[in-house]
Amino acid sequence: MIRIENLNYAYKTGAKNQKQALVNINLEIADNSLTALIGHTGSGKSTLIRHLNGLIKPDSGKIFIDDTEITAPKADLRRVRFDVGLVFQYPEQQLFAETVYKDIAFGPENMKLGADEVKRRVYEAAEMVGLSEKPLEKSPFELSGGQKRRAAIAGVLAMKPKKLIMDEPAAGLDPRGREEIFALIKRLHKSGMTMLFTSHSMEDAAKTAERVIVMDKGKIFAEGSVAEIFARGGELRKIGLDAPQVTIIADKLRALGYDIPPVYTVEQMLLAIRKIIGGKNG
Amino acid sequence: MKILNVENVSFSYSEKETVLKDINLTIEKGSFTAIIGCNGSGKSTLAKHFNAILLPKSGAVYVKGIDTRDEKRLFEIRSAAGMVFQNPDNQMVAAIAEDEVAFAAENLGLERNEIRRRVDESLRAVGMEEYALESPAHMSGGQKQRIAVAAALAMEPECLILDESTAMLDPQGRAELMQTIKKLNRENNITVILITHYMDEAVQADRVIVIDGGEIVTDGTPRAVFEDVEKIRSLGLDVPQAAELAHELGLTGVLTADECVNAVDKLLGGAGR
Amino acid sequence: MVDILIGQYLTGSSALHRTDARVKIILLILYAALLFIIKNPLSYAIFLIFTTALTMMGGIGFKAVMKSIKPLRWIIIFTAVINLFFTKGEPLLSFWKIAITAEGIDLAVKMTVRLLCLIVASSLLTLTTPPLTLTNAIESLLSPLAKLKVPVRELAMMMSITLRFIPVLAEEADRIIKAQTARGADFGSGGIISRAKSLVPVMMPLFISAFKRAEDLATAMDARCFISGAPRTKLHEEKLTPADARAGVVFVVFAAAVAAAELL
Structure with a gap:
């Protein structure tokens, strides 16, 4: 479980302007959940997740990971970082080693694990992200864009975190690459990991997550199940999130008087329309 | 009138693999074309042939009838086909918006008054005239890319090529940039070539060209192209x-x-x- | 956030901002020269007042000033301490082998004021002048060297681009450090060798990114008709304006006040 209590944070720019980035955040993220944190650029979502493994210290407020308060003065942040994996945006930009294998091994080696354990974890992590053995001996820079991203994610998975947080995991990928990443997120969630990812796409959140947290101007704007959140599509569009096209189509049909619930995937929309057709014929 | 003519163009970076295979293509003046394809399809490589950043290994590219291999007419080619790139931070030379916009005009060796006129007009065309003296470093992604568009407009190009310029933007930034280029296409009669993998952007063009494995696989109106749902999906693209x-x-x-x-x-x- | 002010010009429209960068550079050089020949404490006071006034006129906040001083604080302290303890003269206080002399105090204070004034005045130049304007000014001032086949223009362009990319790369370094920290990297402990080794995961990605950015930028410059060595024109007027004349007059008055103080 991740619990955030009354968290506040302001950027210290040094110049005259201090920018309040996070305002009185209270949140709880349950174990084994799959949560999307959505909001437009500058809403504070990246800043918030960097707090969750102690990379940023809040100005005030507390963060608990399971029963450990990581904001306590003497918190063992290194251990926290092995429990809470954080994959940055464009993580492939952090690849550095001569081979993909060595890159993935970086995390486990920092944990001071034995050579056999490191090896076991590298292969396991590579398999999880769908990299076969062959690319492991290659230089990370020879891989394709999507492969690089998955290799970088494997580097975090190899630490076997209980919780994995990903910042804009699909940014910059083409549709096929996006699909692969979201399939991976779902797979990791099924394997028992607590997953949290940020996105500015309502569609990605709708397709992948169970719960959705919406941030706007450094505050929690809304929080709930996917259905609860997307029932409020109009409000979300007002704060600069773009709704899936089907949601807009459904809204317009509803305005015409059709009995169509708020939907956010093509499948749900088809179901709603077919139900009406069924009613008409039967 | 044709502004761009691509004839039997093939290209490769190394002996091993061919990136573009025998591409034939013409672009009409004033049109709005989207070129789509997944990563590694060759769409960006093709785009870089449109303003002589890359030269074909075989075949030829003509901009306004000028062969892009004609080094003596490089300025004409490049000022006819302005280009905006993917990463807004990596394409900026200057620390102030108007200096950035002035850069191309300065390179062309224009008179000071003419540079001033072009800078003002270009900034106005993208709706950023109020930001002339601001630093792009403090702007949003969408605003930075609009400055980059203005920077290309300062060459008074007939054609604007956007090489995945929306890829790093958030939905707001993308919408901003799309609005800007649609306005330029409609009101200033600028030919637009948009390289993207966002289908909602491609839909807004008059013509969609789909590239896969270095070849043109489909070319037509967005309506015709996206009607073939199975084909688009099989290419790893969204509908x-x-x-x-x-x-x-x-x-x-x-x-x-x-x-x-x-x-x-x-x-x-x-x-x- | 990485605290690097270079290239982080503060937008504004003060008289200081409007003064031609070439004028500012020349006046800064004269200012520095003057600063190192003065002897009278009154002159130091005039320098302090003048520099403070300029800072306020430029609309530069106290924090921005402190930020430019901070990286050099050890040099200032070191210089002050050296002067304080190692100046020969009449000891006021002495213990063991160390003596504090009146001359030492005098020199230490003077050196500190000198350094502070110099740092603040130089930061005023970079804070009120966009980097490109600054390099254009340097280029213009050095243009006589072009006759000696020194590639002044290219050097100026290189400098301005370097300045522009420093904040970008600094931010990137910060992000990479955080990302590797999230993978358990430890930058703060161990001997020199293990510390140097721990930098590889930061430096490698940073270099790769810098090269990629350089390549992107070169392409973007090509696309906008930049040809190295080709003649270019400039958007900005190189003519001096009344604001520059005023700056000159203000400086002459200041220099006269200092001269008067010296002759008193």
């Missing part, structure tokens, strides 16, 4: 949800959300209201 929905329901001629609403309304015929 706009409106088109996908229509396809599943067996409706034809649907591309936009509104068209989809009308078609579904017709299909249901008022039932369930």
Whole structure:
């Protein structure tokens, strides 16, 4: 479980302007959940997740990971970082080693694990992200864009975190690459990991997550199940999130008087329309 | 009139693999074309042939009838086909917006008054005239890319090529940039070539060209291209949800959300209201 | 956030901002020269007042000033301490082998004021002048060297681009450090060798990114008709304006006040 209590944070720019980035955040993220944190650029979502493994210290407020308060003065942040994996945006930009294998091994080696354990974890992590053995001996820079991203994610998975947080995991990928990443997120969630990812796409959140947290101007704007959140599509569009096209189509049909619930995937929309057709014929 | 002519162009970076295979293509002046394809399809490599950043290994590219291999006319070629790139931070030379916009005009060796006029007009064309003295470092992604568009406009190009310029933007930034280039296409009669992997952007063009494995696999109106849902999917691309929905329901001629609403309304015929 | 002010010009429209960068550079050089020949404490006071006034006129906040001083604080302290303890003269206080002399105090204070004034005045130049304008000014001042086949223009361009990319790369370094920290990297402990080794995961990605950015930028410059060595024109007027004349007059008055103080 991740619990955030009354968290506040302001950027210290040094110049005259201090920018309040996070305002009185209270949140709880349950174990084994799959949560999307959505909001437009500058809403504070990246800043918030960097707090969750102690990379940023809040100005005030507390963060608990399971029963450990990581904001306590003497918190063992290194251990926290092995429990809470954080994959940055464009993580492939952090690849550095001569081979993909060595890159993935970086995390486990920092944990001071034995050579056999490191090896076991590298292969396991590579398999999880769908990299076969062959690319492991290659230089990370020879891989394709999507492969690089998955290799970088494997580097975090190899630490076997209980919780994995990903910042804009699909940014910059083409549709096929996006699909692969979201399939991976779902797979990791099924394997028992607590997953949290940020996105500015309502569609990605709708397709992948169970719960959705919406941030706007450094505050929690809304929080709930996917259905609860997307029932409020109009409000979300007002704060600069773009709704899936089907949601807009459904809204317009509803305005015409059709009995169509708020939907956010093509499948749900088809179901709603077919139900009406069924009613008409039967 | 044709502004761009691509004739039998093949290109490769190394002996091992061919990136572009025998591409033939013409672009009409004043048109708005989207070139789509997944990562590694060769779409960006093709775009870089349009202003002589890359030269074909075989075949030829003509900009306004000028062969891009004609080094003596490089300025003419490049100022006719302005280009905006993917990463807004990596294409900026200056620390102040108007200096950035002035850069190309300065390179062309224009008179000071003429540079001033072009800078002001370009900034106005992208709606950033109020930011002339601001630093792009403090701007949003969408604003930075609009400055980059203005920076290309300062060459008074007839054609604007956007090489995945929306890829690193958030939805707001993308919408901003799309609005800007559509306005330039409509009001200033600038030919637009948009390289993207966002289908909702491609839908807004007059013509969509799909590239896969270095070859043109489909070329037509967005309506025609996206009607073939299976083909687009097999290429690893998305189909706009409106088109996908229509396809599943067996409706034809649907591309936009509104068209989809009308078609579904017709299909249901008022039932369930 | 990485605290690097270079290239982080503060937008504004003060008289200081409007003064031609070439004028500012020349006046800064004269200012520095003057600063190192003065002897009278009154002159130091005039320098302090003048520099403070300029800072306020430029609309530069106290924090921005402190930020430019901070990286050099050890040099200032070191210089002050050296002067304080190692100046020969009449000891005021002495313990063991160390003596504090009146001359030492005098020199230490003077050196500190000198350094502070110099740092603040130089930061005023970079804070009120966009980097490109600054390099254009340097280029213009050095243009006589072009006759000696020194590639002044290219050097100036290189400098301005370097300045522009420093904040970008600094931010990137910060992000990479955080990302590797999230993978358990430890930058703060161990001997020199293990510390140097721990930098590889930061430096490698940073270099790769810098090269990629350089390549992107070169392409973007090509696309906008930049040809190295080709003649270019300039958007900005190189003519001096009344604001520059005023700056000159203000400086002459200041220099006269200092001269008067010296002759008193």
